[in-house]
Every structure is written in structure tokens, then in C-alpha cells.
Amino acid sequence: MTNERRVLVHADTESLAASVAARFITKTVDILDDQATANVVLTGGRVGTAVLAAINASPARDTIDWSRVSFWWGDERWLPAGDAERNDQQARDALLDHISVPAENVHPYPSSDSGISLDDAALQYAAELAAHGDGEGAPRFDITFLGVGPDGHIASLFPHRSGISIEDRSVIPVRKSPKPPAERLSLTRPTLNSSERVWMVLSGADKASALGLALAGAARDEVPVAGIKGRKRTVFFVDADAASEVPENLIAPSY
Structure with a gap:
């Protein structure tokens, strides 16, 4: 069914990461059977990085023709290149440095030591998206991974902040983030929603309320x-703790 939302529940974080990794490999192979290339948007954080590590550890990892896959990021911390807290560095350590993906297929955000301002960095990444776009300002994103914060934020779009409402840009600078570091870069909601498939991966009891509210129809400015x-x-790929407030009718026995 087009545009359906489903929740897949796993026993714990380890089984969650392994399951998402297996599904990613299978789906990416299917996508590349149907089209020449694939664009994947990555996220950071503990669970997002665990999924990438599980992809790397999978015996099926290289059934994917990585030369035909391009990687982007939903958001990034405004930190120097190579900083261990940057989402792109975490992804490199967990997966990208271990697979045969051409350097030109990896599209990190500019870093704080790149010699440009935060505002210019947002413009530069928007231009890079447009250069690889399909006429809508961004590439066709085949799979977009997103984490979800306890407050319901995704990428670096936070509750009660203007970022979630911006519709006329693909990338925004973020200042005074409630979660450190204070300065970040993020894709906007319309850009994320242009993705063919959005895969939200979250674990922990602290995520249960936000997930329950989102699925119950909370306002996007609030959640x-x-x-x-x-x-x-x-x-929504979740562990049992995060699923505690999900309506039963949305929990899928299989996918």
C-alpha cells in the first residue's frame, strides 16, 4: 500500500540492527535490479551506526554493487572533518571505509574547518543536492534512514523551532540546537519527504512517548x-521498549 506506515518490533537493539541491515541489503539489491543507481540517506547516533556496522558484518554485504550506490546525510554536526562526533565519520568507521564505494559517491556536509560559514555550507550542500537532482532540488532518495530523539526530533529539526516548517529550501543551517553541538546542518522536511522510503530506526524506552504521539497524529511542530x-x-523499526505506546493495529507481524 502506498504511503502506509508500519511498525516492526524487535526484541532488543542487537536484533533490531541485524534485521534492518538484512532488509537494507535485500532492498538495495532489488532497487539496483530495477534502476542504474541508488541514493541512500544516512543518519548518525548509536542505533544508526549499529545498523551500518551490522551491514558491514553481514556475509551478504557485497551482494550490493556499491559502485552504484551514493550516500548522503540527513543532518550533520558543525564540527571539523574527521571529528568522531560527525555523522559522516561514524558512517565511515562503521561501513563506508570497508566497502568498494567510490569517493565521488560519498557526499558529506562541509565541515567547520572548511573555511566557509555555516550559512554558506548549507547553500553548498543544497547546490550539491541540486547538481545530482531529478528536477526537484535533490536526488531521488531510495532509502532514507532517520533516528528519532526522545523529544521527537528527526535530523536536526527540533520541536518548537522554525526548521520543521521551512519549505523553500532543501538544506538549512541550525543554530542554538537544544542538543549539542549548537550548530548543525539539516535537510528540510520537504526534502526528507521526497524520499521513496523512510526507515526510522529507534530503540529505548525514552523514545516510546514520541513514537506513540507521532503515530497518534501529533502536530509536526510539537513532534x-x-x-x-x-x-x-x-x-518504524523499533525495539520492544520503544514500542510500548504504539497502537496495536500499527504493529506489523511481517514486512
Whole structure:
């Protein structure tokens, strides 16, 4: 069903990461059977990085033709290149440095030591998206991974902040973030929602309230994750703790 939202529950973080990794490998192989290339948007954080590590550890990892996959990021911390807290560095350590992906297929945000301002960095990444775009200001994102914060934020779009409402840009600078570091870069909601498939991956009891509110129809300004939906499918991959407030009718026995 187009645009459906489903929740897949796993026993714990380890089984969650392994399951998402297996599904990612299978789906990416299917995508590349149907089209020449694939664009994947990555996230950071503990669980997002665990998924990438599980992809790397999978015996099926290289069934994917990585030369045909391009990687982007939903958001990034405004830190120097190579900083261990940057999402792109975490992704490199967990997966990208271990696979045969061409350097030109990896599209990190500019770093704080790149010699440009935060505002110019947002413009530069928007231009890079447009240069690889399909006429809508960004590439066709086949799979977009997103984490969800306890407050319901996604990427660096936070509750009660203007970022979640911006619709005329693909990338925004973020200042005074409630979560450190204070300065960040983020894709906007329309850009995230241009994705064919959005895969939200979250674990822990501290995420249960935000997930429950989002699925119950909370306002996006209050719970930003409520405003995110893939064109074809939106799947919440969660552990049992995070699923405690999810309506039973939304929990899928299989996918």
C-alpha cells in the first residue's frame, strides 16, 4: 500500500540492527535490479551506526554493487572533518571505509574547518543536492534512514523551532540546537519527504512517548517525526521498549 506506515518490533537493539541491515541489503539489491543507481540517506547516533556496522558484518554485504550506490546525510554536526562526533565519520568507521564505494559517491556536509560559514555550507550542500537532482532540488532518495530523539526530533529539526516548517529550501543551517553541538546542518522536511522510503530506526524506552504521539497524529511542530512520511513507505523499526505506546493495529507481524 502506498504511503502506509508500519511498525516492526524487535526484541532488543542487537536484533533490531541485524534485521534492518538484512532488509537494507535485500532492498538495495532489488532497487539496483530495477534502476542504474541508488541514493541512500544516512543518519548518525548509536542505533544508526549499529545498523551500518551490522551491514558491514553481514556475509551478504557485497551482494550490493556499491559502485552504484551514493550516500548522503540527513543532518550533520558543525564540527571539523574527521571529528568522531560527525555523522559522516561514524558512517565511515562503521561501513563506508570497508566497502568498494567510490569517493565521488560519498557526499558529506562541509565541515567547520572548511573555511566557509555555516550559512554558506548549507547553500553548498543544497547546490550539491541540486547538481545530482531529478528536477526537484535533490536526488531521488531510495532509502532514507532517520533516528528519532526522545523529544521527537528527526535530523536536526527540533520541536518548537522554525526548521520543521521551512519549505523553500532543501538544506538549512541550525543554530542554538537544544542538543549539542549548537550548530548543525539539516535537510528540510520537504526534502526528507521526497524520499521513496523512510526507515526510522529507534530503540529505548525514552523514545516510546514520541513514537506513540507521532503515530497518534501529533502536530509536526510539537513532534517533528509526525511530519515525516516517505512517498512509498514509512517504516518504524523499533525495539520492544520503544514500542510500548504504539497502537496495536500499527504493529506489523511481517514486512
